[in-house]
Amino acid sequence: MKKLSKLLLALSFVLSITTSAFAVTVVSWGGAYTESQKLGYGDPTAAKLGIAVNWVDYTGGLSEIKAQKEAGKITWDIIDVYAKDTIIGCDEGIFVEFDFDKDFAPAPDGTPASEDYFTSMPSKCAVGNILYSWNFAYNHDNAVFAKKQPKTMKDFFNTKKFPGKRSIYKGAMSNIEFAQAALGTKAGKGGSKIYDKLAADGGVDKAIAKIKKLCDDPKGGCVFWNAGAQPPELLANGEVIMATGWNGRFFNAQMEGTPITQVWDTQILDYEYFAMVKGGPNDANGKAMKVLREMTSTEGLAGSAKYIAYAPWRKSSIAIIDAGEPWYKDGKTSMVQHMPTAPANTKSYALMNPEFWADNQDEIGEKWEAMKAGL
């Protein structure tokens, strides 16, 4: 039964293999982001190593790769994933465990890779790619902000001072951290206190209650977004007055002339990682590792920042960008100041805690949905 089902699943996947079987397949989120990866380090890597790199889009999650693995026919080599997915994928034996300093290139000055990265990795199967931020923004043309402007996360929750609807992410992630900050917990540098409070008994309940209050407030109200392009749109068309979102999306909207201002207080720094599939088509021959090593090198990571306002993970990449300003593709915008890691933006920030979410996502998810159902 088990063998037969494997065989049948394998058959259906064999059909999906194309002539590009020899190229290294990198899977990412599509849109402007994949574009920045392809132009920033994908194409240069392919040219340098003489190995074709093939980009495939997906919508996140590990279901596809798990299905490929169970069918015994894996077609993906490298995947761009969330921190919690590297943890789950590592536990489930889907990804390759790295020998970090051996597998990844040191900085140009010889600093080993593990020290060149801003923080340590959430699992042994992860190598950092970009840093992005969950922050909030407001439409500064809106009359509500004529006299005073929001400066802190408390302002985001203050409906007396700033009456109007807010847009927040549809899931609990980011929202309960923001709510905890609005309840008075200072993020400081790293935000560990926020997670301590949330992990304590009843901590999550209090944070969710804070959001419920905001959404129930006749002067407030919530619109839930689920695609990254939505928050800038909702701000631009006046549907909401403030919105949480991803800084790169806000930046792109600003570049297109949308009248929005970003607020960086209690921003949550989150990361994207590459993970390498165990038993992928180019795992045994070492090509996937070569490509990954090249893409995550100092120059590689700096390259993608030309096309999008996400920060490279490596400290040494920032130096390259700094020296090359204005770095943005239009040739006149300096990038470092727009990055989540710029000193002006990191006065108060939290680091997304993947361990907390890997542990609690289901329970918090249920409580969150129960709260939303009662709105």
Added chain:
Amino acid sequence: MSTEQILSSDGLPLEVSLRKAERKNKLKALFLVGPLFLFLLITYVFPIGDMLFRSVDDRMITSKLPNTFAALEKWDGKELPDEAIYEAFYKDFYPLAISKESGKLYQRLNYEKSGFSSGLKKTNRKIKKFEKSNYKEQFMETHKIWRNVDYWVALKNTAPKWSYVKYLKGVDLKLDPERNIIQQDEDRRIHKILWLRTLKVAFWVTIFCFMLAYPISYLLATLPMKYSNLLMICVLLPFWTSLLVRTSSWMVLLQQQGPINDLIVWLGLAANDNRPELMYNVIGTFVAMTQILLPFMVLPLYSVMKTISPSLMRAGKSLGGTPFVAFRKIYFPLTVPGIGAGSLLVFILAIGYYITPALVGGASGSLISNTIAYHMKSSLDWSFAAALGTMLLVGVLTIYWIYNKLVGIDNIKLG
């Protein structure tokens, strides 16, 4: 007595020859049906069966912790277990930690109770340095989950090889230490709400589709060909457009600063600073889903109405019936097979819908299929996703069965 055998032209008895010919025909038929049958088996029946099977299959964990479950059998679940049980767990877990096979346990047990993942991971690191006695003490020092009786209860609940716990979870129930079925904690009861909401949305969308589609189909069926063809294209055109495009168009139309709201304000039905909310609530869900599913109601209705002869209505009227009576007694009953087919189609499609409600439905836009997608893609709890999927499938089959009892399935007509 010997009867003379009838022989066919090639000298064989007729009976044998006939059987041969029939067998050939049967084989031919089988060859014609075979590919489709095989295709369905491979791409449909087998994967779905395999998936649904996961909802009850819990053998992985049973095989990994045999000593622990044997030791836990007599434990009453009231206080922390004694040294022997901790030792049994050590015997199971230590080899797994050494051979790096413990990973699958983290996720499996974390579905059962939040916190297992990090607790087991830490245990995995520390267990290699454990001394060979006083296991209970060492475990309790390693992580707080080993000091909490709830985690042992959760562990004990995963003992059976085959489990129906996921089905209980699907209707907000769970097992207590004595394996009695009890309600889920109040702030985590979410699935019942989602089931009811899914049914409610599907029900109303079906009703709205019916109300809109009936007159359209009537018009389509009665208008002269050149007009009805044009109208038919109007019905089908959205049908050929991508679902996402149509949903996004509705988002443009329905937003607070959008054209529909502009029109309402211009007509003076609402003040400019108090525009009605047409989206991110239940109104948006109904409007968008009704429009998207409308063709599935129009087409069966149209094909049935097309076959109803106009002379029947004329006959009804000439026998003294008012137009209304003629409609009610003659026309409407004749369209019931079409209504049945359309409603069943729309309802079943609506019950599994999730993109549209997720985009335009706001807080109320989360339906049961969104939860299934979440567990498939994000939490990777495929057995729970399979359980919810099975429940949805059984629900649809039940509706089909009720429909069959009430209306009769041979009454259905798609064209």
